[in-house]
Amino acid sequence: ETGVTQTPRHLVMGMTNKKSLKCEQHLGHNAMYWYKQSAKKPLELMFVYSLEERVENNSVPSRFSPECPNSSHLFLHLHTLQPEDSALYLCASSHLTGTQSSYEQYFGPGTRLTVT
Amino acid sequence: GQQLNQSPQSMFIQEGEDVSMNCTSSSIFNTWLWYKQDPGEGPVLLIALYKAGELTSNGRLTAQFGITRKDSFLNISASIPSDVGIYFCAGQPTSSGSARQLTFGSGTQLTVLP
Numbered sequence: 001e002t003g004v005t006q007t008p009r010h011l012v013m014g015m016t017n018k019k020s021l022k023c024e025q026h027l028g029h030n031a032m033y034w035y036k037q038s039a040k041k042p043l044e045l046m047f048v049y050s051l052e053e054r055v056e057n058n059s060v061p062s063r064f065s066p067e068c069p070n071s072s073h074l075f076l077h078l079h080t081l082q083p084e085d086s087a088l089y090l091c092a093s094s095h096l097t098g099t100q101s102s103y104e105q106y107f108g109p110g111t112r113l114t115v116t
Numbered sequence: 117g118q119q120l121n122q123s124p125q126s127m128f129i130q131e132g133e134d135v136s137m138n139c140t141s142s143s144i145f146n147t148w149l150w151y152k153q154d155p156g157e158g159p160v161l162l163i164a165l166y167k168a169g170e171l172t173s174n175g176r177l178t179a180q181f182g183i184t185r186k187d188s189f190l191n192i193s194a195s196i197p198s199d200v201g202i203y204f205c206a207g208q209p210t211s212s213g214s215a216r217q218l219t220f221g222s223g224t225q226l227t228v229l230p
Contacts, residue, residue: 004158042120043159043204043220056217090158103147103166103208105218107158 002026004108006091012114015081021111023074023091031096032074033105034066037088049074050096081115088112122205122221130229135192137224139205147208148188149218150179154201162203163190185210195228202226 004025013019025032034046048056049068063085065077074091092105122139129135139148147166151159163174165181165188172179176193188207192199205221 006158040222042222043206045217048217092158103218104149104161104164105206106161107151109156109158112156 004091004093004106006089006108006111008111009109010112010114012116013078013081014116015083017081018077018079020078021076021089021091021113023076023108025072025074025091025093025106025108027093027106029093029095029106030071031094031102032068032071033092033094034064034074034076035090035092035107037090037110043090047076078113081113083115086113086115120205120207120219120221122224124224125222126225126227128227128229129195131195131197133195135195135199135226136189137203137226138187138189139207139221140187141207141209141219142186143209144185145188145207146185146210148179148181149206150177150188150190151204151206152201153204153223159204192226195226197228197230200226200228 007022030051032049036044045058046060047066052068063080067075088110090110091108094105095102120139120141149164150162152162153159163172163179168181168185169183170181178191180189202223202225204223206218
């Protein structure tokens with residue numbers, strides 16, 4: 001596997017379910033991100049992990065719970081979601097250094113989430 | 117927060133034509149990035165720009181970092197069917213204390229007609 005992978009690619013869940021999204025990066029990066037992409041809206045940054053510590057949390061509801069066990073893996077745990085949470089959830093990674101390349105984020109293919 | 121105005125929102129062009137799109141901001145940006153997203157996939161990085169006035173090419177794609185540092189342009193020459201997709205600009209404003217925060221435009225949906 002190369003790049004950034006995400007599983008599952010598609011997920012349908014009820015509002016009372018608990019599920020998890022998984023992201024894995026094979027680029028040797030040390031920062032990872034969760035984004036939400038809704039139709040006709042800019043990407044919304046949800047969480048940032050740097051060296052496995054959460055460094056950004058952009059006012060995301062507590063029904064979304066991230067976990068970063070190591071620099072290659074990132075999870076997003078979901079529980080009691082609402083229909084408006086239906087969206088494409090994208091994971092990204094980057095280097096975390098002072099170099100220019102730290103601005104370049106590389107994305108996975110996303111998980112298309114539908115909440116019924 | 118920071119906002120990027122990306123235009124046009126959508127474009128319909130004939131195969132072989134050139135394409136231009138742009139992003140503008142009211143704030144100064146340190147970095148501009150251009151991504152392409154195909155249906156059902158994540159955004160793929162096309163070009164990264166780091167200096168005002170910088171002009172960078174990637175095949176038939178050329179992007180420029182505006183002199184004012186408040187805008188960026190992407191041009192696609194001699195479009196082909198596989199250019200279809202959504203093109204996003206992204207940037208890191210100077211006011212951001214974190215190299216990790218990018219601001220994204222809303223995207224330009226490009227359709228190439230045969």
